[in-house]
Amino acid sequence: MKKYVFAGASGRALSMYCKPMLADYADTTKICGVYDINPDKAKVAEEKGIHFFNSREELLSDERIDLVTIATPNDVHKEIAIDAMRHGKNVISEKPVTLSTADLEEMIACAEETGKLFTVHQNRRWDEDYLTMKKLIDENTLGNVFRIESRVQGSRGVPGDWRNQPQHGGGMVYDWGIHLLDQALMMTLPRKLKTVYAELTNVTNENCDDGFRTTLIFDDGLSFYVEVTTSNFIELPLWYVLGENGTAVVNDWQWNGKIVKVSDWENRDAVPIVAGAGITKTMAPRTDDTIQTYPLDIQKAEWIEYYKNVFAYLKGEENIIVTHNQQRRLMRLVEAIFESGRTNKVVEFEDIV
Amino acid sequence: MKKYVFAGASGRALSMYCKPMLADYADTTKICGVYDINPDKAKVAEEKGIHFFNSREELLSDERIDLVTIATPNDVHKEIAIDAMRHGKNVISEKPVTLSTADLEEMIACAEETGKLFTVHQNRRWDEDYLTMKKLIDENTLGNVFRIESRVQGSRGVPGDWRNQPQHGGGMVYDWGIHLLDQALMMTLPRKLKTVYAELTNVTNENCDDGFRTTLIFDDGLSFYVEVTTSNFIELPLWYVLGENGTAVVNDWQWNGKIVKVSDWENRDAVPIVAGAGITKTMAPRTDDTIQTYPLDIQKAEWIEYYKNVFAYLKGEENIIVTHNQQRRLMRLVEAIFESGRTNKVVEFEDIV
Numbered sequence: 138m139k140k141y142v143f144a145g146a147s148g149r150a151l152s153m154y155c156k157p158m159l160a161d162y163a164d165t166t167k168i169c170g171v172y173d174i175n176p177d178k179a180k181v182a183e184e185k186g187i188h189f190f191n192s193r194e195e196l197l198s199d200e201r202i203d204l205v206t207i208a209t210p211n212d213v214h215k216e217i218a219i220d221a222m223r224h225g226k227n228v229i230s231e232k233p234v235t236l237s238t239a240d241l242e243e244m245i246a247c248a249e250e251t252g253k254l255f256t257v258h259q260n261r262r263w264d265e266d267y268l269t270m271k272k273l274i275d276e277n278t279l280g281n282v283f284r285i286e287s288r289v290q291g292s293r294g295v296p297g298d299w300r301n302q303p304q305h306g307g308g309m310v311y312d313w314g315i316h317l318l319d320q321a322l323m324m325t326l327p328r329k330l331k332t333v334y335a336e337l338t339n340v341t342n343e344n345c346d347d348g349f350r351t352t353l354i355f356d357d358g359l360s361f362y363v364e365v366t367t368s369n370f371i372e373l374p375l376w377y378v379l380g381e382n383g384t385a386v387v388n389d390w391q392w393n394g395k396i397v398k399v400s401d402w403e404n405r406d407a408v409p410i411v412a413g414a415g416i417t418k419t420m421a422p423r424t425d426d427t428i429q430t431y432p433l434d435i436q437k438a439e440w441i442e443y444y445k446n447v448f449a450y451l452k453g454e455e456n457i458i459v460t461h462n463q464q465r466r467l468m469r470l471v472e473a474i475f476e477s478g479r480t481n482k483v484v485e486f487e488d489i490v
Numbered sequence: 491m492k493k494y495v496f497a498g499a500s501g502r503a504l505s506m507y508c509k510p511m512l513a514d515y516a517d518t519t520k521i522c523g524v525y526d527i528n529p530d531k532a533k534v535a536e537e538k539g540i541h542f543f544n545s546r547e548e549l550l551s552d553e554r555i556d557l558v559t560i561a562t563p564n565d566v567h568k569e570i571a572i573d574a575m576r577h578g579k580n581v582i583s584e585k586p587v588t589l590s591t592a593d594l595e596e597m598i599a600c601a602e603e604t605g606k607l608f609t610v611h612q613n614r615r616w617d618e619d620y621l622t623m624k625k626l627i628d629e630n631t632l633g634n635v636f637r638i639e640s641r642v643q644g645s646r647g648v649p650g651d652w653r654n655q656p657q658h659g660g661g662m663v664y665d666w667g668i669h670l671l672d673q674a675l676m677m678t679l680p681r682k683l684k685t686v687y688a689e690l691t692n693v694t695n696e697n698c699d700d701g702f703r704t705t706l707i708f709d710d711g712l713s714f715y716v717e718v719t720t721s722n723f724i725e726l727p728l729w730y731v732l733g734e735n736g737t738a739v740v741n742d743w744q745w746n747g748k749i750v751k752v753s754d755w756e757n758r759d760a761v762p763i764v765a766g767a768g769i770t771k772t773m774a775p776r777t778d779d780t781i782q783t784y785p786l787d788i789q790k791a792e793w794i795e796y797y798k799n800v801f802a803y804l805k806g807e808e809n810i811i812v813t814h815n816q817q818r819r820l821m822r823l824v825e826a827i828f829e830s831g832r833t834n835k836v837v838e839f840e841d842i843v
Contacts, residue, residue, distance in 0.1 A: 264766030283693055283721075291773035292737075292752070292781075293760060313773065332834055334687050336705070336713055340636055340734060350705075350713075352689070354834060360689055360703075367772065368636075370737040370750040370781060377726065381693060384645075384723040390765045397723040399645070407646060412743045413617030414793035419720065420644035420666070428645075428723060440767040481685055481707060483835050 165448055172196045193217070197224035203451065206258070207231055210299045211306025215240045218255060219247045227254035227451060233315045233471065234464050236306045241468045245461045254450060256459045260440050261316040262323060266387045268436035270376050271324040279380025279398065285324075286362040286377040287317050290369035294341035301344050308345035310337070310474055313365040318474075319467050321353060321361050328355040329488035333470065337478035340368040351474050356488075387433065394433045401427040465489060518801055525549045546570070550577035556804065559611070560584055563652045564659025568593045571608060572600045580607035580804060586668045586824065587817050589659045594821045598814045607803060609812045613793050614669040615676060619740045621789035623729050624677040632733025632751065638677075639715040639730040640670050643722035647694035654695050661698035663690070663827055666718040671827075672820050674706060674714050681708040682841035686823065690831035693721040704827050709841075740786065747786045754780040818842060 170188030171178070172195070182189040190196040197205070197220060205221045206229040207214055215235045218228045228248075234257045235241050248255035261267065274282050299305040300312060322330070335351035348366035355361065374394070376387040383398030407421035449455035466489060473484040523541030524531070525548070535542040543549040550558070550573060558574045559582040560567055568588045571581045581601075587610045588594050601608035614620065627635050652658040653665060675683070688704035701719035708714065727747070729740040736751030760774035802808035819842060826837040 260767045262767075264768075266766060283691070289773055291770075292776055293772055293774070296772055309772075313770075316768075334705075334836070336707075338636070352687075352703075352705075354689075366732075368732060368734065370752060370776065371730070371739050371748070372775070373726065373730065377724070379719075379721060381721065386724050390763065395724070399723060410743065413619060414613045414615075414791065414796075415617075415669075417644075417666075419646055419649055419662075420642055421646070422725070423645055423723070438767065443767075481836055483687070 169199060169202050170196065193220065197221055197226060203227055204229065204254075204447070208258075211236060211311055212304060215244055218244050222247050222251045222253045222255060225251070225253065227447075228256070229447065230255070230257050232257050232259060232319075233306060233311045234468065236311070238465070238468045238472060241464060245465075248461070254447070254457065255461070256447065256457055257464055258443065259316070259319050259459045259463075260443050261320060262458070263438040263440050263442055264316075264320070265435055265438050266375055266392055267320045267324065268438050269392070269433055270378055270385065270387065272434065272436055273378060273380075273385055273396070274324060277380075278383070278396070279378065279385060280382035282378060282380045283358065284360045284362070284379040285321070286364075286374075287321060288362075288364040288366075288373050288375060288377075289313050289317060290364070290372045291367045292370045294367050295345070295347045301342050301347075303345040309348045309365045309367060310346055310471055314349060314363070314474070315467065315471065317363045317365060318351075318470055319463070321363055322463070322466055322470065325355055325359060325361060327490060328357055328359060329490050330354075330466075330470065330486045331356050331488070333473040333477050333484045333486055335474040335477040335484075336481075337475070338366060338368075346478070349474060349478060351477070353470075385433070392433060392435050396431040396433060397428050398431065399423075399427060400429045462489065522552060522555050523549065546573065550574055550579060556580055557582065557607075557800070561611075564589060564664055565657060568597055571597050575600050575604045575606045575608060578604070578606065580800075581609070582800060583608070583610050585610055585612060585672075586659065586664045587821065589664070591818070591821045591825060594817060598818075601814070607800070607810065608814070609800065609810055610817055611796065612669070612672050612812045612816075613796050614673060615811070616791040616793050616795055617669075617673070618788055618791050619728055619745055620673045620677065621791050622745070622786055623731055623738065623740065624673075625787065625789055626731060626733075626738055626749070627677060630733075631736070631749070632731065632738060633735035635731060635733045636711065637713045637715070637732040638674070639717075639727075640674060641715075641717040641719075641726050641728060641730075642666050642670060643717070643725045644720045645723045647720050648698070648700045654697050654700075656698040662701045662718045662720060663699055663824055667702060667716070667827070668820065668824065670716045670718060671704075671823050672816070674716055675816070675819055675823065678708055678712060678714060680843060681710055681712060682843050683707075683819075683823070683839045684709050684841070686826040686830050686837045686839055688827040688830040688837075689834075690828070691719060691721075699831070702827060702831060704830070706823075738786070745786060745788050749784040749786060751782050751784065752776075752780060753782045815842065 168187055170190050171182050172190040172193055179189040204227045207217050208231045211233055214230045218230050221228050295301040300307045330353055332354045335349055337346040338348040341347050350364045353361040374386045374388045378385040383396060385396045387394040404427045407418050409416040409418040410421045446455055446458045450457045473486055477484045521540055523543050524535050525543040525546055532542040557580045560570050561584045564586055567583045571583050574581050648654040653660045683706055685707045688702055690699040691701040694700050703717045706714040727739045727741045731738045736749060738749045740747040757780045760771050762769040762771040763774045799808055799811045803810045826839055830837045
C-alpha cells in the first residue's frame with residue numbers, strides 16, 4: 138500500500154505543522170517536500186532536511202504525493218486546492234478554507250468531480266477546553282443550557298503581515314474567529330442557527346477587523362456569544378456557560394475554572410446586601426448551603442487526532458470528521474457576521490444542518 | 491420657611507428609604523406620615539413612631555406636606571403622582587417612573603401644568619463603582635473608550651411578589667435594568683444613542699423577563715453592553731471598560747478591581763504560547779515590561795446626596811439632578827429593549843439628548 142505522503146504548499150506548513158506532528162507516523166507517512174513562492178524558504182527546508190520543490194507544478198506533478206497541505210495566505214487556498222485536486226492530490230487546506238461561499242462551492246465541486254479528499258485543518262476541535270464544555274452540555278451537567286459565552290482576548294492587535302490585509306483575507310473573523318465559530322456550530326448540533334447579530338471592531342487597525350463580537354440565536358432559544366478581540370489588557374474567561382441548574386467557567390489557557398451548581402432550589406431567600414447606593418436581595422450572592430462547587434472534568438485530547446482521521450479516511454477506515462457541509466455552514470456564518478457588522482442589523486440565517 | 495415634609499405613599503417607602511436617610515436632616519425635614527393600602531402597615535408605622543394616614547386622600551390633603559415619595563408597585567406610580575401633584579405636592583417617584591412613554595408624558599404634562607417638582611429616585615447615580623468608571627472615561631484615563639460592559643448577575647430569579655407580574659411592571663428590565671440603563675445614558679453624554687439590540691430571558695419565570703442583555707451603539711461608535719441576569723451561579727465582573735490604551739475592571743460589590751495600561755506600545759512582539767490544539771502569538775498574554783497595573787481610584791459617594799439635591803432644588807438653590815428629559819430617554823430605551831427583545835431585531839433609536 139502506498140504511503141500517505143505530505144507536501145506542504147508553503148514553508149509555514151512545514152515548520153509549524155507537518156514535521157513535528159508526523160514524527161510518530163513514519164511507518165504510514167512521509168514528508169515528500171515543500172514549496173513556497175519565497176525562495177528563502179529553500180534554506181529553511183534544507184536545514185530541516187526536507188526537499189524543496191522548485192515550483193508548485195513540480196510539486197503537484199510528483200507521483201509519490203497523495204496528500205497536500207496548504208498553509209498560505211487565505212486568498213490563495215482556493216486556487217492551490219483546485220490545482221492540487223486536478224493533479225489527483227488529496228487536500229487539507231488551512232482555515233479559513235476560503236473567503237466566500239461562492240469560492241467554497243467551486244472547491245467542493247472540484248472535490249466531487251475529482252473524487253479527491255478536500256478537508257480543512259479545524260485543529261481546534263481538539264481544544265481541551267472546548268471538549269470539556271461540549272461534554273458538560275452533551276451530558277446535561279448544568280441542566281438545560283441557555284447561554285454559552287466563548288471569548289479569546291488579546292492585547293496585541295492584528296499581526297502585522299498579510300493578516301491585516303483584506304485582499305489576503307486578513308482580520309480576526311477569519312483568524313481566531315473561524316476556530317471559535319466552528320466550535321460554536323459543532324457543539325450546538327443538532328440545533329439550527331436562526332439569527333446572527335455582530336459587531337466588528339477597528340481599534341488598532343482600519344484595513345480589516347481587529348476583532349468581533351457576535352450573538353447567535355438557535356432554534357431552541359439558545360444564545361451563543363462569541364468574541365475575539367485584540368485590545369484587552371485584562372482578560373475575561375475563555376468560557377462561561379449557563380444552565381438552569383448551574384454555571385461553568387474556564388478562566389485561562391491552563392484550564393483553571395470551576396462548576397457551581399445549585400443544591401437547594403427551594404431555599405432561595407437571602408439576607409439583603411449593601412450594593413452601592415442601595416440594598417439588594419435579588420442579587421445577594423448565594424451562601425454555601427444552597428450551592429456546590431465542582432472541579433472541571435478536563436477532556437484530554439491530542440491535535441494529532443485530526444491527522445489520524447485523515448489517514449484513516451484515506452485508508453477507507455473512517456468517515457472524514459471535517460466535512461464539506463460543515464464548512465458551508467461556517468462560511469455562511471462568517472458572511473452573516475460581516476453583513477451584520479457592516480449593516481448593524483440582525484441577519485436571518487437559513488441553516489443547512 | 492416651611493420645612494420640607496415627607497409623606498411616603500407606601501410603608502415600603504418609609505421603612506426602606508425615608509427614615510434612616512433623613513435622621514441627619516431633622517432641621518429641614520420631617521416625616522409627616524405614611525399611607526399604604528395594606529392596613530397591616532399601620533402597625534409597622536406605629537412601631538417606628540410614624541403617623542399612618544387612613545387614606546391617600548387624607549395624606550394628600552394634609553397642608554403640612556410639601557413632598558411625597560411614591561414607593562409602590564410600578565403600575566400605580568402614574569396615578570398617585572398625578573393625584574399628588576394636583577393636590578399641590580412635589581413628587582419623588584420610585585423607579586421605573588412608569589411603564590411607558592405615553593404614561594410618562596402625562597405625568598410630565600401634569601408637572602408642567604401644576605408647577606410642582608416631579609422627579610425619580612435614581613439613587614444609583616451615587617453608586618461608587620459607577621462614579622469610578624465615569625471618572626475614568628471623563629478623564630480619558632484609558633485613552634479613547636470604545637467598549638463598556640456593565641453587568642449585575644444574581645442566581646435567585648425574579649422576586650416572588652408583584653415583581654414577577656407583568657401587570658404591575660415586574661421583570662428585571664424595570665428593576666435593576668432601569669438603574670444600569672440610566673447609568674449608561676448618563677455616563678456617555680453628550681453622545682447620542684443610535685441603535686439597541688436586546689435579548690430578554692425567561693429562565694426561571696415565564697410571566698415577565700427574569701433578565702436581559704443589550705448592546706447600545708452610540709453615534710461615535712461606542713459599544714455599551716448592559717446585562718442583568720438572575721440565573722448565574724458564577725458572576726462576571728460588574729464593570730469591564732476598554733480604552734485604546736488600557737482596560738479597567740470592577741469585580742464585585744466590594745469594588746475589588748484594577749486598571750491595566752500599556753506602557754510600551756511599540757514592543758508588541760511576543761513569544762508564542764500553547765493554547766489548546768495550537769499555538770498563538772496574537773493572544774499571548776503581555777509581560778510586565780509593556781504594561782502597568784494601577785489600583786482603582788474609588789469615588790466616594792453618599793446616597794443622601796440625592797435627597798440633598800431635592801431639598802436644595804425646593805429652596806431654589808440648585809437645579810434638579812434627575813430631570814424630565816433624562817426620564818424620557820430612559821423610558822424610550824426601555825421600550826426599545828422590549829421591542830428588540832420581542833422581535834429579535836436591531837431597533838433604531840431617535841435620541842433626544
